Amino acid sequence: MPIARLLTGLDDNRGSTLSKSWPHVKGDPLTETTASGSWSSSNFSEETEPSGPERPKPLVIGIIGGTGAGKTTIARAIIAEMPAGSVAMIPHDAYYKNLSEQSYEDRCKVNFDHPDSLDNDLLVAHLDMLIQGESIERPVYDFATHLRADYTVHVTSTPVLVVEGILLFSDARLRERFDIKLFVDTPSDIRVLRRIRRDMEQRGRTFQDIRKQYYETVRPMHEAFVEPGRQMADLIIPEGGNHQIAIDLISARMKQELMNRGWR
Numbered sequence: 001m002p003i004a005r006l007l008t009g010l011d012d013n014r015g016s017t018l019s020k021s022w023p024h025v026k027g028d029p030l031t032e033t034t035a036s037g038s039w040s041s042s043n044f045s046e047e048t049e050p051s052g053p054e055r056p057k058p059l060v061i062g063i064i065g066g067t068g069a070g071k072t073t074i075a076r077a078i079i080a081e082m083p084a085g086s087v088a089m090i091p092h093d094a095y096y097k098n099l100s101e102q103s104y105e106d107r108c109k110v111n112f113d114h115p116d117s118l119d120n121d122l123l124v125a126h127l128d129m130l131i132q133g134e135s136i137e138r139p140v141y142d143f144a145t146h147l148r149a150d151y152t153v154h155v156t157s158t159p160v161l162v163v164e165g166i167l168l169f170s171d172a173r174l175r176e177r178f179d180i181k182l183f184v185d186t187p188s189d190i191r192v193l194r195r196i197r198r199d200m201e202q203r204g205r206t207f208q209d210i211r212k213q214y215y216e217t218v219r220p221m222h223e224a225f226v227e228p229g230r231q232m233a234d235l236i237i238p239e240g241g242n243h244q245i246a247i248d249l250i251s252a253r254m255k256q257e258l259m260n261r262g263w264r
Contacts, residue, residue, distance in 0.1 A: 065184030068194030081251035092165020113221035169229035183233035
């Protein structure tokens with residue numbers, strides 16, 4: 001697929017995939033130019049950021065993919081390509097419903113891979129606030145206890161809002177708020193190995209618990225709610241987030257869109 005078309009018409013290439021045959025490029029990304037007309041750290045700062053009624057609408061990006069696909073890797077890579085302070089990242093899994101009224105044993109039985117386990121009403125409200133230039137207090141979720149923490153994270157509105165999560169595209173309200181929708185495509189064997197390592201190292205779970213959850217909820221919910229998101233995506237990123245060309249193309253498109261919206 002021609003590079004120019006990907007840069008100028010993501011919406012015209014719904015579900016298109018970056019070719020794996022393209023060479024892996026290292027070094028200066030395509031978007032590091034500071035020529036006239038580019039959007040870079042040389043012409044963005046909090047002091048010059050527009051405010052009030054003249055403030056342009058932020059660019060909202062949604063990133064999905066199966067468990068362990070590399071969504072956070074892609075999100076962080078995008079942030080690294082943009083000027084400091086110009087991007088806010090919002091993880092969907094911070095918005096799991098607070099189940100404090102249930103016992104720990106009952107909370108462990110909840111299907112956390114189903115869209116109903118997430119407080120999308122709150123996420124939609126928070127996105128609307130950020131889009132309008134307001135700040136939010138993002139919840140923090142404890143995956144070991146399946147409860148929300150008693151503190152929040154303050155998030156200010158920025159020119160770019162990156163939202164990443166497994167089930168984002170299952171809610172039409174969220175899809176409507178994403179200007180660019182990305183699907184990170186990674187082989188299932190790689191994804192499950194990443195999930196096992198993450199859950200054991202970061203969430204204090206046993207291998208037996210992880211295996212049981214994978215077969216009972218993770219795998220069937222992926223087929224029912226995650227995989228359909230492939231058809232809703234504007235761009236499919238292969239190789240689990242380690243695709244520099246994809247990052248270069250996306251960041252270049254983002255900077256052009258920001259210029260078009262009036263961000264300077």
